Amino acid sequence: MTEEHLDAFITAGTALLDLPIRPEWQAAIRMHLAISLSHAQTVLAFPLPDESDPAPVFVP
Amino acid sequence: MTALAFRTAAAIATDVADGRLRAADVVADTLSRIEQIDPLLNAFTAITAERARARAVAIDADVAAGHAVGPLAGVPFAVKNLIDIAGLPTLAGSKINRDHPPAQADATLVSRLEDAGAILVGALNMGEYAYDFTGENAHEGPSRNPHDRTRMSGGSSGGSGSAVGGGLVPLALGSDTNGSIRVPASFCGLFGLKPTYGRLSRHGSFPFVSSLDHLGPLARSVEDLALAYDAMQGHDPLDPVSVARAPEPVSEGLSGGITGLRIASAAGYFRAGASAEALAALDAVAAALGVTRQIEIPEAARARAAAYVITTTEGAALHLDRLRTRAADFDTDVRDRLIAGALVPAAAVAQAQKFRRWYRAAVLRLFDEVDAILAPATPFVAPLIGQKTMMLQGQPVPLRPNIGIYTQPISFIGLPVVAVPVKTATGLPIGVQIITAPWREDLALRIAQALETNGIAHAPHPPQEV
Numbered sequence: 001m002t003e004e005h006l007d008a009f010i011t012a013g014t015a016l017l018d019l020p021i022r023p024e025w026q027a028a029i030r031m032h033l034a035i036s037l038s039h040a041q042t043v044l045a046f047p048l049p050d051e052s053d054p055a056p057v058f059v060p
Numbered sequence: 061m062t063a064l065a066f067r068t069a070a071a072i073a074t075d076v077a078d079g080r081l082r083a084a085d086v087v088a089d090t091l092s093r094i095e096q097i098d099p100l101l102n103a104f105t106a107i108t109a110e111r112a113r114a115r116a117v118a119i120d121a122d123v124a125a126g127h128a129v130g131p132l133a134g135v136p137f138a139v140k141n142l143i144d145i146a147g148l149p150t151l152a153g154s155k156i157n158r159d160h161p162p163a164q165a166d167a168t169l170v171s172r173l174e175d176a177g178a179i180l181v182g183a184l185n186m187g188e189y190a191y192d193f194t195g196e197n198a199h200e201g202p203s204r205n206p207h208d209r210t211r212m213s214g215g216s217s218g219g220s221g222s223a224v225g226g227g228l229v230p231l232a233l234g235s236d237t238n239g240s241i242r243v244p245a246s247f248c249g250l251f252g253l254k255p256t257y258g259r260l261s262r263h264g265s266f267p268f269v270s271s272l273d274h275l276g277p278l279a280r281s282v283e284d285l286a287l288a289y290d291a292m293q294g295h296d297p298l299d300p301v302s303v304a305r306a307p308e309p310v311s312e313g314l315s316g317g318i319t320g321l322r323i324a325s326a327a328g329y330f331r332a333g334a335s336a337e338a339l340a341a342l343d344a345v346a347a348a349l350g351v352t353r354q355i356e357i358p359e360a361a362r363a364r365a366a367a368y369v370i371t372t373t374e375g376a377a378l379h380l381d382r383l384r385t386r387a388a389d390f391d392t393d394v395r396d397r398l399i400a401g402a403l404v405p406a407a408a409v410a411q412a413q414k415f416r417r418w419y420r421a422a423v424l425r426l427f428d429e430v431d432a433i434l435a436p437a438t439p440f441v442a443p444l445i446g447q448k449t450m451m452l453q454g455q456p457v458p459l460r461p462n463i464g465i466y467t468q469p470i471s472f473i474g475l476p477v478v479a480v481p482v483k484t485a486t487g488l489p490i491g492v493q494i495i496t497a498p499w500r501e502d503l504a505l506r507i508a509q510a511l512e513t514n515g516i517a518h519a520p521h522p523p524q525e526v
Contacts, residue, residue, distance in 0.1 A: 013402070014402075017384075017402055019402060020384070020387065025395070025396055031458065032401075033400035033404075035400075036369065036372050036401060036403075039364075039368040039408075042361070042362055043412045044411050046362055046415050048418060052417065054410065054413035054414050055271070055420060055473075056271055
């Protein structure tokens with residue numbers, strides 16, 4: 001994903017979440033988002049069956 | 061140096077209980093040392109002097125009257141400032157929480173330590189909202205490493221590491237979501253216990269990531285760690301994840317030795333990226349224990365990634381409203397990570413929680429073959445305060461998100477860990493993790509005790525009076 005893609009995502013996502021950000025924060029947010037999305041890709045790349053349950057189990 | 065600096069909790073408690081030492085003198089000595097040394101370390105954010113003096117008077121009266129006093133009688137301790145202290149706002153390292161009303165009551169673990177005779181002397185500096193491995197704090201200034209004050213204490217329980225490592229108190233509490241007890245233990249040369257998830261109550265502590273949050277002790281000896289741990293065990297109905305499990309005291313069996321224990325050293329992921337110092341410490345511990353077997357923890361890198369995703373998204377959700385209304389009042393390093401975390405797709409979080417179940421089952425199978433696994437606690441010794449990047453497998457990477465690469469895959473599934481300090485050729489300490497199966501803190505502590513007894517693990521005094 002290019003810097004432009006990440007910046008567009010940050011602009012749209014923070015607007016959607018009503019998160020005001022200042023221009024001088026953009027570079028650091030972009031860097032951290034790139035790291036987080038890289039970890040997200042690593043997680044999503046792991047094949048799991050549809051029947052997998054998440055670790056936390058709700059007990060009524 | 062004051063008369064009692066660096067005395068262990070066990071020695072203080074024995075002397076107080078036997079009437080050879082007054083708790084009031086312990087408190088006076090401790091407050092004097094904090095006054096002298098804390099300006100150099102910046103470990104404390106509040107000192108509860110009056111409360112401590114009053115508590116000491118009560119303990120001395122009990123001793124004089126021949127009443128039984130607890131196993132931590134007269135032992136001064138301090139807590140990371142995300143743990144409630146009645147009458148003080150619970151800062152969690154933030155500027156924003158300074159506006160919070162004072163806590164109405166002490167956290168469960170503070171009450172349990174005081175029930176055992178310990179004496180609270182204050183609250184400790186920490187990385188903002190516990191999203192930190194450095195011990196730096198934009199609002200309070202960094203807590204400093206007692207072995208080299210230009211270096212990080214480690215985070216996020218940085219003040220806990222500074223205070224115990226600097227000999228201000230023999231015992232402190234920290235929290236560990238991804239490594240925040242084990243990292244400062246490693247950088248400051250301490251023993252640290254991250255218990256099994258759900259073992260110790262978190263009631264009365266400011267949260268970060270509920271399914272990863274643990275509280276635990278840091279100390280300069282395994283015996284002190286065990287004494288504190290035993291005093292804090294037991295179900296707490298006020299913490300929904302606290303297990304209904306009877307206390308399993310470890311102090312009595314601490315010197316049981318390691319005969320018959322099957323121990324392996326973690327290979328692969330846990331050696332890649334480690335500095336020469338981290339590997340030398342790991343290998344020295346393994347050699348001292350007669351460990352020759354290496355074991356691969358499957359998918360450890362992905363476990364770290366999944367812990368990262370859950371942490372950044374849950375942390376962002378926790379702080380979303382504060383990010384909307386008071387973003388400028390955050391520590392910038394924390395704020396920018398949290399804003400990024402708010403943007404991570406939910407699909408990754410759901411998958412991370414499913415992977416977590418898979419990973420847990422895979423790692424628990426390893427404990428059919430071994431009783432304990434050794435791994436580095438941090439990839440390197442304490443970095444310089446202000447350092448922003450580190451080398452990982454030959455590549456420069458941001459420092460702050462990567463200090464916990466070896467701790468995150470372990471806390472991700474709530475395994476108990478004791479971090480033990482080992483001296484390196486640099487003169488600075490580094491930690492080694494002793495990881496055991498759920499609820500087997502006793503084995504990790506026994507192994508740690510064996511290492512302390514043979515001198516491989518040792519909490520060093522600072523090279524000069526800090």
